[in-house]
Amino acid sequence: MMPDLFVANNHRKRKKKEKKDFLKPENNETIREIKKRGPQNALATFAVHPKNIRAKIQDRDEETILFLRRHLITNVGWMLLILGLILVPLFAFAFFSFATIPLSFRIMGLIFWYLITFAFAFERFLTWFFNIYIVTDERIIDINFVNILLKDVSEMKIDRIQDISSKTEGFVRSFFRYGDVFIQTAAHVPEVCFEAVPYPSSVTAVLNDLILQEEQEKLEGRVK
Amino acid sequence: MTPFEQFVQNLAASGFNFWFLIKILFIIALTLYLAFAVIIVRQVKVMFETLKGMLDWPIKLIAWVHLAIAVFIFILAFIIL
Numbered sequence: 001m002m003p004d005l006f007v008a009n010n011h012r013k014r015k016k017k018e019k020k021d022f023l024k025p026e027n028n029e030t031i032r033e034i035k036k037r038g039p040q041n042a043l044a045t046f047a048v049h050p051k052n053i054r055a056k057i058q059d060r061d062e063e064t065i066l067f068l069r070r071h072l073i074t075n076v077g078w079m080l081l082i083l084g085l086i087l088v089p090l091f092a093f094a095f096f097s098f099a100t101i102p103l104s105f106r107i108m109g110l111i112f113w114y115l116i117t118f119a120f121a122f123e124r125f126l127t128w129f130f131n132i133y134i135v136t137d138e139r140i141i142d143i144n145f146v147n148i149l150l151k152d153v154s155e156m157k158i159d160r161i162q163d164i165s166s167k168t169e170g171f172v173r174s175f176f177r178y179g180d181v182f183i184q185t186a187a188h189v190p191e192v193c194f195e196a197v198p199y200p201s202s203v204t205a206v207l208n209d210l211i212l213q214e215e216q217e218k219l220e221g222r223v224k
Numbered sequence: 225m226t227p228f229e230q231f232v233q234n235l236a237a238s239g240f241n242f243w244f245l246i247k248i249l250f251i252i253a254l255t256l257y258l259a260f261a262v263i264i265v266r267q268v269k270v271m272f273e274t275l276k277g278m279l280d281w282p283i284k285l286i287a288w289v290h291l292a293i294a295v296f297i298f299i300l301a302f303i304i305l
Contacts, residue, residue, distance in 0.1 A: 105250075123264075
């Protein structure tokens with residue numbers, strides 16, 4: 001089939017709408033299935049067509065299809081550590097005498113301990129909260145909040161994706177159904193990894209649908 | 225008496241103001257903490273500019289309250305130590 005040399009604007013808009021419609025739950029079985037899983041709010045780890053959640057770099061007519069972050073269970077490690085840090089002063093005061101330390105220093109030490117504990121917890125929460133993967137109908141956006149001083153945002157067009165694979169290994173990951181999704185690309189970022197996201201096979205399925213749509217667009221000569 | 229307590233008593237007996245040194249260390253640590261709290265407020269603001277439509281105000285509020293507490297404790301350290 002010959003690609004179109006010229007595509008009228010209204011035709012392009014109509015095709016774009018068709019693409020959006022294809023990705024709506026009522027028309028797409030994969031999306032319909034995964035929409036039923038869990039809450040779809042701002043604290044969700046897996047949201048389909050989340051309302052109002054958008055990255056700044058998204059175009060106005062670019063729709064968010066998937067919104068992902070690390071599975072909640074990945075937070076258990078640091079939460080247990082926080083619990084331990086909260087309990088340390090209680091045990092310390094129960095088992096040791098701090099009589100030689102002036103009261104004001106004891107109080108200040110205690111306050112400082114809990115301040116550090118809170119800071120650690122808040123930093124870990126923010127790292128989880130802002131480590132986000134967004135799949136739109138045009139591209140993949142990977143927002144990394146590595147720590148309080150380092151963040152990076154990378155994006156790639158759907159049509160640059162070459163290969164997608166997912167991996168779920170280990171008892172915990174299999175039980176809670178989360179894993180990694182690896183996306184090989186022809187872009188300047190050779191590989192993007194969605195780490196520890198829920199339902200990796202569903203994510204792969206949605207991405208495959210998007211690639212198919214993109215390929216069809218290419219054949220019809222209406223790539224954006 | 226624990227070795228630490230003995231160490232503290234020996235220092236006090238020699239005329240060295242051990243607690244003044246600890247106070248300085250506290251002030252330095254709380255100054256660093258204050259900087260950290262400011263960075264958190266700043267980073268949260270930047271992240272919500274990058275991402276829209278997520279629990280903006282509760283997290284911004286926590287970051288600002290955290291900064292206010294850090295300032296309060298910094299002042300408290302000057303007063304009570």
